[in-house]
Amino acid sequence: MTITYEWRGHVDNDALNSLHADGFGGPPARTDWRARLERHSLGWVCAHDDTRLIGFVNVIWDGGAHAVILDTVVSRPHRTKGVGAHLVATAAHHARAAHCEWLHVDFEPHLRPFYLDTCGFRPTPAGLIAL
Template sequence: MQIQVRCPVDDGELSRLHADAFGHEPFLVPWSERLERHSRSWVGAFDEGELVGFVHAVWDGGAHAFLLDTVVASGHQRRGVGGRVVAALISDLRVLGIEWLHVDYEPQLEGFYEACGFRHTRAGLLRVSG
């Protein structure tokens, strides 16, 4: 398993990984453009050249970043891939001067994110559209 920080991203490959990990039909997302424009850092996990894990952090241009899109291919889940990409992202953000990393998650993911070093906090959420 190879972990790469700010790796080149193939839009189709990352779109397929998302579809696999989240159980929906694949559709092409312009990931490369989004990452370059909005993300402070991103990390990919590769198994024999195949993207099997990914995470990124968008930021406010200052001290805060927001962890998004932690995904692991269904055939590689529960092998530590998610923890490794999150740890690599945190290390890179630290080097880049980020002081606070925020994450929202569903209750069943609390153990995973606590194992990654996050502590549970209260936060608000508002669906703006739909």
């Protein structure tokens, strides 16, 4: 099995909606990912196992120094095999190449070891307003 990673690769809306449903629970949405990504993102990384989408991360930004990763998701059968870490590392590489100075992420407590230990983020104070 060969896994490939592609920056700003082709996004199939049905495949990404299905991956999100698998990763985050619930039925597949009908999100137009291509339009959303083109409008709001610095880029994104897709991971494919042959021709099937198995991982994804979105990188949004402020057009300057700050980038933020969102929607990191890996299909259940491919978790704990380094796919997520490779997605994040690829995202960081391309954010750095775009001259971003900071890559931000927020996450639920159970993902702390992944983001801090595996991916190398450091904890920082932050704030959040539930809307």
